[in-house]
Amino acid sequence: MENLPFINNIGTMFEPTGYAKANRHIISEWIQHGVRVRYTPIHHEVVRVPLGNEQESLLNSLVYTPLPERHLSFFHYPAAYFTRRDSSYCIGMTMFECSRIPITWSKRCNMMDEIWVPSEFNRVTFIKSGVLPHKIRVMPYGVDTSMFTPGKAPLSIPGQRSYSFLSVCSFDGRKGIDTLVSAFLEEFTASEDVCLIIKTRASSEDEIAVQQKYIEQIASSIGVQDIAHVILLSSVQSWTEEELAALYNSANCYVLPTRGEGWSLTVMEAMATGLPVITTNWSAHLDFLNETNGYMISVQGFVHASSNNPRLLWAIPNKNHLKQLIRYVYTHPNEAAMKAQAGRQTITQRYSWKHSAANMLHRLLEISR
Structure with a gap:
């Protein structure tokens, strides 16, 4: 050398x-x-x-x-x-x-x-x-395949239910938080034993309150009152890799209706952990994710990512298709497990x-x- x-x-x-x-x-x-x-x-x-x-x-x-x-x-x-x-x-x-x-x-x-x-x-x-x-x-x-791997002790999450969808992302428009929350609340009622966990970051306690209020506003806009099955895990302090690995091991499925990715490390970490993944059928993660090792949300069109630059476009993930996919993965655990196994194999062998x-x-x- x-x-x-x-x-x-x-x-x-x-x-x-x-x-x-x-x-x-x-x-x-x-x-x-x-x-x-x-x-x-x-x-x-x-x-x-x-x-x-x-x-x-x-x-x-x-x-x-x-x-x-x-x-x-x-x-x-x-x-x-x-x-x-x-x-x-x-x-x-x-x-x-x-x-x-x-x-x-x-x-x-x-x-x-x-x-x-x-x-x-x-x-x-x-x-x-x-x-x-x-x-x-x-x-x-x-991805760190020794850190993000199945079988690690799960994180204890207050309010968690028997089946958990997980999303780890920044709390912004690109990650599709609005699409994710509205799709989940429209598809699953609070009486079902299913929850959505959103892990994100904040710069202050006030910002965490704003994030929670945003989720409540989405629920209100679609006429949902009870959102006990949506769990916001937001913190000012950064999590360790060990805590993130435990979080992935706490979930049953990873979902991210992103509008665009330059790579998508969290999707890769979820795949390495052995979770079935649902994400948008557009942008960088298509290098390692497809219909054989994941569930792809169809794209219904494109939208300007910035009002200042009309050349820059994002995808619009189809919310109705997302609703179908989260219900399908929930009701077809054996098939989802097979796709998750294929996804983990993709990551460990090549990435x-x-x-x-x-x-x-x-x-x-x-x-x-």
């Missing part, structure tokens, strides 16, 4: 985001293979995920690693922050959830020597948006972080030669 370049890793490492989670797993794997890394935070990370003492100490120490003159720059963050800081070979790893990417992103991507995206979906959308095709390489993300980091390391060796 003496031909490996020194990596200046620029991004985030400790935040409760997909970018930071992917970054710390990839960097940790590279270090195990002898890659020398300096970590340059792109901003101060205020909210941090609890890590083990050894891992946190190792990753923190990378900030103080001296940067040699000859190195490779690896930006791992939204492309809006890409920049050339020196004459080093620059790789930018990023993703986007819409049918195209913003023009500013395209320009910054073309400033890099290479662009790594996790999905075929993003390779296509980036090229459509003007990123030079020869710069783009698909480098899939992975561990070891697979992901090794694929990237192969390219780094090519560059160093």
Whole structure:
């Protein structure tokens, strides 16, 4: 491994985001293979995920690693922050959830020597948006298959019922919270032994109250009074990976009517845990999810993701089809278990972080030669 370049890793490492989670797993794997890394935070990370003492100490120490003159720059963050800081070979790893990417992103991507995206979906959308095709390489993300695995002790959740649908997501329009809650409340009454658990984050206790109020407003708009079977797990504090693994092991099915994904780590974590997955039949997760190993919500059209940019479109997941699927999975547990087994096999055989980091390391060796 003496031909490996020194990596200046620029991004985030400790935040409760997909970018930071992917970054710390990839960097940790590279270090195990002898890659020398300096970590340059792109901003101060205020909210941090609890890590083990050894891992946190190792990753923190990378900030103080001296940067040699000859190195490779690896930006791992939204492309809006890409920049050339020196004459080093620059790789930018990023993703986007819409049918195209913003023009500013395209320009910054073309400033890099290479662009790594996790999905075929993003390779296509980036090229459509003007990123030079020869710069783009698909480098899939992975999952910690030793952490997210069936059979771990489940989390104790107050109010949980015998059958639980689970969604782990940010509380925003892209994740389809409105579609998810209304579909569930229209399909399952409070008298049935079924619940929906929504795990999300908040910046304050006030924001948690706003999230709960939003769920109540959705229920009120469709004439539902009793929402005891919708459980909001929202917290200001970040959860550990162990707590998340226990949460997945508490559920019977994972559901996410997303409007668009750049990859979808939570879907992958659910699959690795052996849960049947229901999600939208559009965007990046189609690289690893299909009708043979999951349940795909049909798309009824597309909508502008931003009023400021009509080029950017999101999918509209079909709510009626979602209602059919959650009822079907609930009433066909044997078939759902078979699909879940196929999904877990897909992840463990092809999409561990070891697979992901090794694929990237192969390219780094090519560059160093």
